[in-house]
Amino acid sequence: MSAGVGVDLENLWIRFGDFVAVRDANVNIKGGDFFSFLGPSGCGKTTILRAVSGFLDPSEGNVLIGGNNMQGIGPNKRPTALIFQNLALFPLMKVWENITFSMEIQGASARERRKRADELLDMIALPGQGDKLPSELSGGQKQRVAIARALCAEPDVLLLDEPLSALDLKLRQHMRTELREIQQRVGITFIYITHDQGEALTMSDDIAVMRAGVIDQIGDGKTIYNDPSTAFAASFVGENNVFRGKVSKIIGNEALISTNRSGELHARISTANQGKLQVGDDAMMFIRPEALSLAPTGTQGDHYVTAQVNHEEFEGNTYNIFTEGDGGKEIKISIPNLGQSFDDHTGQPITLEYDVSNAVVVPAGELASE
Amino acid sequence: MNPDKIIRYSIWIYLAIFFAYLLGPLIIMSATAFNSPGFPRMTPWECLTFDWFGALFRDERILNGIWNSVLVGIGTVIMSVSMGLAGALMLTQIWPKLRATYYTIIIAPILIPGVVLGISTLVFWDRINRMLGLGADSFLSNGLFLTIIGQSTFIASYCMLVLVARLQRYDMTLTEAALDLGATHAQAFRKVLMPFMFPAIASAGVLAFLASFENYNTTTFTFGEYPTLTIELAQKVRYGITPAISALAFMIVALTVFFALVNEANIKRKALIAEARKDATVGELAGKVEVPGFLSRNPAAIALIVLLIGTATVVGSAMAYSPDQCIAGVQEQKRLETERRIQELRDQRAKDAAEKSQQEGGAETQSTPKPSNNSGFGSVFAPGTLEGSDSDAGDAAPTDSGGNNSGFGNVFDPNALQNDDN
Ligand SMILES: Nc1ncnc2c1ncn2[C@@H]1O[C@H](COP(=O)(O)OP(=O)(O)OP(=O)(O)O)[C@@H](O)[C@H]1O
Ligand SMILES: [Mg+2]
Numbered sequence: 001m002s003a004g005v006g007v008d009l010e011n012l013w014i015r016f017g018d019f020v021a022v023r024d025a026n027v028n029i030k031g032g033d034f035f036s037f038l039g040p041s042g043c044g045k046t047t048i049l050r051a052v053s054g055f056l057d058p059s060e061g062n063v064l065i066g067g068n069n070m071q072g073i074g075p076n077k078r079p080t081a082l083i084f085q086n087l088a089l090f091p092l093m094k095v096w097e098n099i100t101f102s103m104e105i106q107g108a109s110a111r112e113r114r115k116r117a118d119e120l121l122d123m124i125a126l127p128g129q130g131d132k133l134p135s136e137l138s139g140g141q142k143q144r145v146a147i148a149r150a151l152c153a154e155p156d157v158l159l160l161d162e163p164l165s166a167l168d169l170k171l172r173q174h175m176r177t178e179l180r181e182i183q184q185r186v187g188i189t190f191i192y193i194t195h196d197q198g199e200a201l202t203m204s205d206d207i208a209v210m211r212a213g214v215i216d217q218i219g220d221g222k223t224i225y226n227d228p229s230t231a232f233a234a235s236f237v238g239e240n241n242v243f244r245g246k247v248s249k250i251i252g253n254e255a256l257i258s259t260n261r262s263g264e265l266h267a268r269i270s271t272a273n274q275g276k277l278q279v280g281d282d283a284m285m286f287i288r289p290e291a292l293s294l295a296p297t298g299t300q301g302d303h304y305v306t307a308q309v310n311h312e313e314f315e316g317n318t319y320n321i322f323t324e325g326d327g328g329k330e331i332k333i334s335i336p337n338l339g340q341s342f343d344d345h346t347g348q349p350i351t352l353e354y355d356v357s358n359a360v361v362v363p364a365g366e367l368a369s370e
Numbered sequence: 371m372n373p374d375k376i377i378r379y380s381i382w383i384y385l386a387i388f389f390a391y392l393l394g395p396l397i398i399m400s401a402t403a404f405n406s407p408g409f410p411r412m413t414p415w416e417c418l419t420f421d422w423f424g425a426l427f428r429d430e431r432i433l434n435g436i437w438n439s440v441l442v443g444i445g446t447v448i449m450s451v452s453m454g455l456a457g458a459l460m461l462t463q464i465w466p467k468l469r470a471t472y473y474t475i476i477i478a479p480i481l482i483p484g485v486v487l488g489i490s491t492l493v494f495w496d497r498i499n500r501m502l503g504l505g506a507d508s509f510l511s512n513g514l515f516l517t518i519i520g521q522s523t524f525i526a527s528y529c530m531l532v533l534v535a536r537l538q539r540y541d542m543t544l545t546e547a548a549l550d551l552g553a554t555h556a557q558a559f560r561k562v563l564m565p566f567m568f569p570a571i572a573s574a575g576v577l578a579f580l581a582s583f584e585n586y587n588t589t590t591f592t593f594g595e596y597p598t599l600t601i602e603l604a605q606k607v608r609y610g611i612t613p614a615i616s617a618l619a620f621m622i623v624a625l626t627v628f629f630a631l632v633n634e635a636n637i638k639r640k641a642l643i644a645e646a647r648k649d650a651t652v653g654e655l656a657g658k659v660e661v662p663g664f665l666s667r668n669p670a671a672i673a674l675i676v677l678l679i680g681t682a683t684v685v686g687s688a689m690a691y692s693p694d695q696c697i698a699g700v701q702e703q704k705r706l707e708t709e710r711r712i713q714e715l716r717d718q719r720a721k722d723a724a725e726k727s728q729q730e731g732g733a734e735t736q737s738t739p740k741p742s743n744n745s746g747f748g749s750v751f752a753p754g755t756l757e758g759s760d761s762d763a764g765d766a767a768p769t770d771s772g773g774n775n776s777g778f779g780n781v782f783d784p785n786a787l788q789n790d791d792n
Contacts, residue, residue, distance in 0.1 A: 053550055054550075055546060055549075055550075074549070075546070075549045075550050076549045076550070076551075076552045076553055076554060080550070081550060081551065082546075082547070082550045084543050084546070084547060086541070086543060088541065088543040088544050088546070088547040090544060090547070090548075090562055091544075091566070092565050092566060101548065101551050101553075101561075102551040102552050104561070105551065105552045105553045105557055106552070149551070150551075153551050153552060
């Protein structure tokens, strides 16, 4: 079912002088989807959103909304509503005036506006708060008012620019579920921007991972997490352990990597790179902390790693072991706490085991900095 | 003595001197508006009178000057606030590299002497007038037009400074949010930016009006047929001032104090409401009366209100009170005093003459001309008048109307100055 209006970016370039903020982006967002752009600060997420909402003209390429080219159409004529990174509630207007600003523009009467505001206030669980000023609301309440204001304009596409970044952790988690519920209720396309991979993974139908103006990978949360196509995507989304090396052998969709420290290791080639990765290429192998487990010391094989334990920590739900790894990076192993006893391994050699399907090989590339 | 105490006392003394310096002239000036002598003075206090207010409102030129000042003020407010707003908006839009240069240029008129601005306005518009082939009575050489244009050249810069300060606190994404919600640029400007700017626009307007009202040095070149109040006052001083001017000053001071108080009360009230709203719902607040709150926190406001009430009662009682009786009494007293002096002098002279004639056998009957020279003008140079501080020759001259005898001769009368010092 493709209700709602889709958004397409075709060969989109955005330059500021010599600086390229967005490089050749191609994205198809299906109508009614919750789509996230995920990337570190300064990678061009806001820039893309501003191009979609009409505040920025693309240097090259096109933005299509519902199949219509938006070239030359101003932000007030596009069927989009943007929730700004800083919310941008009108400080001198009461909450209900804020929410129904778009109706005021269309010349609706105060009574109609009041009525609509009350409906929306009920929806965002702030009944009876319409007469407050934005400055009298808490962060989470402002957040919800901004959403109501955008929804009041009845946009086909709602654009959200890191709306949760200013909230504390508890509220952020609460708002995630709430946003998702609202999106499913109104059924319009949401384009969501975040640098928080947890947000992107929990809420989105599809995610685009961005790095310095380039879109590295587009896919649903599971694909991005389990089958990253670049070293950046693998290291940016979730925690990951990296093993550097060269491809020494290719067996169908799997490969043997001769790593710098841990000998020859066996792994699966990520879907996007199957058939492209060649013997002799520089490669990186990624294994999630939770995919590693302890094996009897001294076990040999191409899915076993031996390492010296640096330190350990107990996190409550997991027991983490840090061992020395490649190029200054530690290897982290997370063992779920199921009530078993944990030995202290500090300073000892241990052997780690993994399932080949959980180890992913991608071409060597830039890693996300912490 | 405790050094702490010394410091505390000296601070109080310093404050007293400082405020005396600051407010003293205003208080003296205001007081002179209620004293009956024809020259503004506080001592000797003769009669409480409100005639000077009447005289003020009967003075065509002053009234006309006020009217012109108000016209020019309104014109200048409109011109300079809109130019200032445009300039301030421009500053936020302009290419960042040009910003500093633009700012310097737009601020420059403040640094240029008003005299120069006045002359150049006159010359510039005269040229344009001639270029367009218009006559001397055209709109472009109209005094109102020239004065408004001339004053606005630098008052607009003041306004811009005020507006820029506010504009810098404006979040440009608010305009974008309005556009995004379907507003046109004009609607975003009117519904979002303007309400935000309104407090600054209001203060820029007040500032512009006051700056225009008090301006002299630019206006003096441009006023043409429309002399403003400052121009009229300056011209009046040449012919001597009367307490009617003090009355005007008093009214301006009173109005200023009043509006300052109203403003202060407003700010306090808003702060209180904002504070209260934090922990009360809107419904609870609607019933509350907040006004007295600002009094409990501001002794200066109380003092000023007491002063105002005092003034109001004095003025109120004055409606019923007629100073004519008192003035007549004072004049009678003065006349008697003069007569007494004349009598004394006559006696003295007679005595002198008698003595002289006794000694020299009446060789010299003519005495000095001094006693007969009793008019205001002559006694300026009479050393005797300097001694008498209670009543001087100028006022002692018997005249019918206390209002009109004064001006001319007394301005340069050293006695008048001396008496004011007392
Ligand atoms: N108006 C502009 N002029 C010049 N460079 C700009 C402009 N706007 C953005 N940039 C640059 O483009 C890059 C991307 O900016 P953008 O605001 O899209 O980042 P972002 O991904 O939204 O980051 P964040 O998560 O911190 O909000 C940045 O390097 C920024 O410096
Ligand atoms: Mg951003």
